Amino acid sequence: MHSASGQDSSAPFIRSVGRALPPHYASQEQLIAAFRELWAKRHFNLERLEDLHRNVQVGGRYLALPIDAYPALVTFQQRNDAWIREATALGEVVVRQALERAALTPEDVDHVFFVTVTGIATPSIEARLANRLRFREDFKRTPIFGLGCVAGAAGMARAADYLRAFPTHTALVLSAELCSLTLQREDLSIPNIIASGLFGDGAACAVLRGADAPGAKGPRVVASRSVFYPDSERIMGWDVVDSGFKVVLSAKVPQLVKDHIQRNVDGFLATQGLKRGDIRHWVAHTGGPKVLESFEEALELPKDALARSWASLREVGNLSSASVLFVLGETLEQVAAKPGEYGLMMAMGPGFCAEMVLLRW
Amino acid sequence: MAELELEVVAEIRRIAADELEWKGVVEPQHDLVRDLQLDSLGLTVLAVGLENRFRIRLSEEDAQGVRTVSDLAKLVVRRVASTARPPTEVRS
Numbered sequence: 001m002h003s004a005s006g007q008d009s010s011a012p013f014i015r016s017v018g019r020a021l022p023p024h025y026a027s028q029e030q031l032i033a034a035f036r037e038l039w040a041k042r043h044f045n046l047e048r049l050e051d052l053h054r055n056v057q058v059g060g061r062y063l064a065l066p067i068d069a070y071p072a073l074v075t076f077q078q079r080n081d082a083w084i085r086e087a088t089a090l091g092e093v094v095v096r097q098a099l100e101r102a103a104l105t106p107e108d109v110d111h112v113f114f115v116t117v118t119g120i121a122t123p124s125i126e127a128r129l130a131n132r133l134r135f136r137e138d139f140k141r142t143p144i145f146g147l148g149c150v151a152g153a154a155g156m157a158r159a160a161d162y163l164r165a166f167p168t169h170t171a172l173v174l175s176a177e178l179c180s181l182t183l184q185r186e187d188l189s190i191p192n193i194i195a196s197g198l199f200g201d202g203a204a205c206a207v208l209r210g211a212d213a214p215g216a217k218g219p220r221v222v223a224s225r226s227v228f229y230p231d232s233e234r235i236m237g238w239d240v241v242d243s244g245f246k247v248v249l250s251a252k253v254p255q256l257v258k259d260h261i262q263r264n265v266d267g268f269l270a271t272q273g274l275k276r277g278d279i280r281h282w283v284a285h286t287g288g289p290k291v292l293e294s295f296e297e298a299l300e301l302p303k304d305a306l307a308r309s310w311a312s313l314r315e316v317g318n319l320s321s322a323s324v325l326f327v328l329g330e331t332l333e334q335v336a337a338k339p340g341e342y343g344l345m346m347a348m349g350p351g352f353c354a355e356m357v358l359l360r361w
Numbered sequence: 362m363a364e365l366e367l368e369v370v371a372e373i374r375r376i377a378a379d380e381l382e383w384k385g386v387v388e389p390q391h392d393l394v395r396d397l398q399l400d401s402l403g404l405t406v407l408a409v410g411l412e413n414r415f416r417i418r419l420s421e422e423d424a425q426g427v428r429t430v431s432d433l434a435k436l437v438v439r440r441v442a443s444t445a446r447p448p449t450e451v452r453s
Contacts, residue, residue, distance in 0.1 A: 045412045045419075052405070189380065190406045234382070251402030 011220035012163035014156075014359070015207040017329030018098030020090050021062035021316060022178075022201050028053060028060050034067055035196065042188040052190070053197035057289045058317040061200035064090075064178040071185065076244040079181045083119030087176035087203070088128045094205040095129060095174060102207040103215070106133040110169035111140040113159050115151035115321045117238075117350075118177045118245070125176060148236065149285055150349025151175065151321035152204070156357050157224035159208050167210035176203040177320040182245045191249040198288055200317030204325035218332070219343065219359040225268040229256065232352035253287065256352060257294035265299060265344070268356050274342065281343030281359070282306055283331055285324040286313040295346065308334070321349075337361040365441065369411065369434040376410040389431035397430075411437050417444050
């Protein structure tokens with residue numbers, strides 16, 4: 001079916017998604033071995049903690065630094081300095097890759113939306129990249145810190161909003177998340193131990209072009225919807241402590257998904273004259289196994305609808321805001337989508353909140 | 362209530378307040394899920410805290426039939442007793 005907005009000629013296009021992982025791979029068993037000694041300082045039943053790590057169904061992670069470099073990172077400054085260095089390096093790789101795939105150059109970029117939750121920098125990372133890549137002097141910058149895992153989808157939505165106002169422009173959504181550099185090794189709480197089993201490092205960059213930009217092609221961002229869940233501040237986030245970012249993670253996330261996502265998705269799709277059955281391509285943030293199961297259950301998704309999200313979770317872990325962009329990139333490259341088919345990006349993050357982005361090929 | 366059981370209940374109160382941000386009271390008859398609103402992560406935090414404090418191991422099978430604070434305290438007391446028992450010599 002075709003909705004009025006599905007034929008919206010002002011809807012921006014997604015041209016490409018670049019993706020990169022840092023070079024230092026560690027399997028889950030290598031990571032467990034590295035953590036055991038640390039856990040033994042406080043915990044008695046180490047097998048229980050190993051099971052927690054294995055239950056997140058992540059096979060391994062790509063780390064920003066060699067595994068033996070992490071114990072030396074003690075202060076926030078040490079962690080954040082490493083984050084700035086590595087996020088800039090990985091950011092450069094994915095911006096170059098994304099622009100090349102879109103047959104564009106840094107000179108073509110009008111606006112960069114940079115999203116992250118794993119480090120802070122002033123000037124922010126996109127400014128540092130401007131000096132490496134030579135963006136134009138009038139390029140606009142929107143660094144966004146704090147949206148967490150939702151920022152991949154939310155960044156796409158905000159970039160699309162911008163491109164509706166400036167339909168000849170080109171925008172980048174750049175995500176660089178180095179979760180391993182936030183790990184508080186001395187925080188031996190269970191939420192931190194689970195987080196240390198789930199989150200990985202990676203960067204992604206999507207190139208979007210306005211509807212009137214030359215050579216625009218690819219799926220269009222038809223519409224987006226943000227959802228804020230009141231009084232859920234302690235579901236997920238950081239407690240900022242002297243040594244950096246200490247994770248706040250509640251087990252209520254899967255239940256929140258189960259309780260709300262069906263109503264949120266159906267309500268959003270209805271505004272576009274669509275139903276769940278009209279969505280052919282699901283692009284879900286890889287929150288964790290229970291979150292993906294909750295998406296499948298609440299949305300009554302067909303088997304394998306989230307296969308790319310499951311594969312990404314197993315291969316690289318939860319990359320925070322970069323995850324949904326990884327799944328989007330794989331969808332663009334692996335799926336032979338037909339013109340007129342719809343896709344839905346979904347992510348959730350601290351707030352607690354959700355973002356949905358409707359795509360049409 | 363035996364002394365050790367009282368000690369376990371006190372430790373459950375400490376974990377609830379310090380690690381689970383529970384601001385209400387904790388009584389032995391309280392249901393862990395219904396009254397203390399513990400989810401799977403909260404129950405894990407509680408189990409790990411008790412394992413650490415009393416140097417025991419609790420398993421999924423142990424959790425069968427554990428519904429209240431009192432049930433949990435009694436389970437920990439039983440596990441402490443079985444863990445502390447000196448090994449008996451096996452004679453053939």
